[in-house]
Amino acid sequence: MSKFDAIRPFYDSEVNEAVVSSLNHPMMKAIMNFAYPGIAEEVWQEQLKRTHSIRDFQINFAYNALKKVLEKSSDGLSTSGFENLEPNTSYLFISNHRDIILDTSLLNVSLYDHGLLMTASAIGDNLVQKDFLLKLSKLNRNFLIQRGLSPRELLMSSKLVSEFMYQLLAKENRSVWVAQKEGRTKDGNDATHQGVLKMIAMASDEKNCMDYFKKLRIVPVSISYEYDPTDALKMPQLLAEARDEVYKKEKNEDFVNLMSGIVGQKKRIHIHVGKILNEELESIKNECDNSNKQIQALAQVIDDSILQSYKLWPTNFIAYDILYNTDKFSSHYTSKERQVFERRLELRIDADHKEMVESFLTMYANPVVNKLKYTDATF
Template identity: 55%
Template sequence: MFKVLLQFTFPDASKKEIQEVLLQCHSIHDFQTKVIYKSVQNLLAKSSEGFSTAGFDKLTPNKPYFYISNHRDIVLDTSLINVGLIDNGLITTASAIGDNLVQKDFLMALSRLNRNFLVLRNQSPRELLKSSKLLSDYMKFLLSEGRSVWMAQREGRTKDGNDLTQQGVLKMITMARGKTPLLQYIKELDIVPIAISYEYDPTDILKVPEIVAKQENVPYIKTNNEDFNSILKGALGFKKRIHIEAAPLDPSIYDQIDKEEQSDNEKLKRLASEIDKSIHSHYKLWPTNYIAYDLYHNTTQYASHYDEKELRHFERRLERRVNKENQLEIDSFLLMYANPVINTSKL
């Protein structure tokens, strides 16, 4: 698998030339900039029609940040964020990843070579508390050592396109604060929300069964290799355009929340809302989002944001990917793309 990755990254290089590149890698930073960066660029060339970033120029080089983003793709989200960070001369991240996603030795090795740290799943309440505290302490340590950190705004990917920050994620992050007041500790983390937007989600149809099961209130059981297949599909599938935008919070927000709210839970709830506002307001809305909104609501409200060709292309995708006899599947697919428009309209 690793040889396949290297051949993909350096398609025109000989075995000796590839070895020479690897021999120049003396650190994770070397490996990320000399190999993974090029892997992602090749991936974007083959599976997208353009990658753009914004907001990173507002950040300070050589300063660690705590990035919190919406989460759509298992591997690509953090890979693209790090490309944006490298392009802007910023510190790359150590990134949280669920242990269920690195069951294969190749993925475990690759995750370590990209500074991933594990979030343990399927634990008892006592084990969960212990591992959460360790995780919080480790992220605090990373930041103190000058390393940026990334974590998704919620546990697992957003399947339905409705990007909302889980209060429990913020609570876990603050477990290492000791006697430091809650908002003071969070303020010192330098949280930077990031909005990640794909014009087409190559894993959209893979997410529909889980959404439908949730709506029908029935258990959803993953198939063997489902996560691995999602990783491959997300990486290699066509995404059209991609945009990532960093949206730093106004520092005064922390003082404002501290004055207004009473309990720590209320403060975290309010902070989660501010992170959501930041992500929603900086989320790049594509024609696919507007088309899905209009189709779902049977309207032409956003017709000025797309043309006939884009509409027909999306309709064909919908017809090919869902059962036209199952309205729940159709609605779930459309809302996956429409929810970002709905969230933006609420601002």
Template identity: 55%
Template structure:
């Protein structure tokens, strides 16, 4: 039996003590005052320390935090596909990944609204180095993915993680969220990493890969932000990659991304549950009698197809695509006013004299159109 102490989230009996310890931490206090602006802090404190479980904390506090983020920094959240999911059923949600905290927060907000099982969610331990962030993550049912390990330690850690995911889904009947790749998508092009699927498959025990994946009840999720408030923060890493230079994160980069992602303007947001990957998908893959690596490659492609198909494209995506290609192929998808607004955004964020910078920024918004076009071309 694996020991999951170093990666697990809080047990319900640990919640009250953690809340008492961190409720007055300046950053936690700021989050709580943002969430309940009409209340005195003494009232907020009382409300918080009355939470006796993770569910209490998520539904009495974090749900309202997400509400405030949506009210203050978006033009609304829409969703699709959740009505086809069953109450009391645990699912493995594999999602494209754009925002460190919001992706999973918005999914759980939507699951709660549909009376569906909320998730335990994977988060890189590099993102929660600060003690208050680690506590908040464990209060939000986040479990840790350990980063920066050597090859042998990484193998052991991956096995432990896969077994923990198996336990959550099958024993605890808890849904699980995991990003389709390590780290956020920086260039707007969402691709499932085979390495992520390979780690998940380590928990299959005596089942074949396809049998196990079928039992996991995988539901791909597409989350689409009209505007990425962290787009400018992602540019240095994108530029370094394109210049084939090594990129080193600054000390507070991840924390700044968390704050900007939560508070920066995002326009409209759509989140889509892309449908359960049914048994037939996996039995068809198994029937091909291909290697395990090739099976993983096909599963990754199937997840990507579902995400591209259900990804909501906004005017900004079409405008960036047309500007990038210097044509008006999608001019019917946006107005002149929307185009002018996007061009002003571009002007404020990048050096227009730097062609590579302009190209990189436009690709960030244009790539979802490229991927959806590719999907339809492959079907024709």
């Protein structure tokens, strides 16, 4: 028994059994029919039966399925910054988080297309309660972040995850993806949670945690979608939070969000990977005299990278202009693009519900608001 058995992905030796046991699951059939329309069931089943590693599964099946998702639900994926990464080198990607599955999946597509190591990726165990979804996540090299724990259990679980991430990065030369905070950003306001950085540092054996972070080769990642297919679905929770109410999820809410994110229309998508944080870590080490201040400064450095490199779309500028009753960014969109956005707002949100309309607009406008904080920002 490995100490990481409760959270780790499959070993390659376990992959074939997991795949074969899932061949006739309705969701596997739906995924394969989506990715390989017109291909007879027995043909893809035979191919799957010959799958004996996570890499086989990701490259031969998951990659094609994601390309089909892009083809059917987007106007394409663009990337930048990947030329700064080295092949056969592991990185800790700390990313903003908008979509449950696609953020990390599309990063892996981009890494593979650029000849770089794909990642192991953190996922909340609340999202993979069903046996098939758990198998699928472990086949895609996800490791579990356990939710709903007591403070003592959370401490133990965080330490285990931290050790596992270090094992992957330093000993197995495997890149790791982790979101900058727990859960997706629902208000468009991306910010790194210091608790995530403290968790990552729990496995450190260095006197100064900045020296430990240097070993991990941190790379900030920003991903932006022109349209968020789950925008309206995020509104009830945002409204509850604005009213200081406790938000209680519906029974299948996570699954509905997951599926909507995959099949819903996203228009254009962009992923930017920043430069490895190295000099920044050295500066923090020299300028901050205790670990809390260092963690705070590192969170800010990651935020600066993500917010400044975030790709803004016409939807962001339109929402800003409507929300603030201005035409400041009117040169960044056409009247047709504005009409399409306004129609989406009209169809998805009740116009009489002023708070909901404002929350919807704010979600799209906040990336512009955040970029305006930087004097050297370009629009």
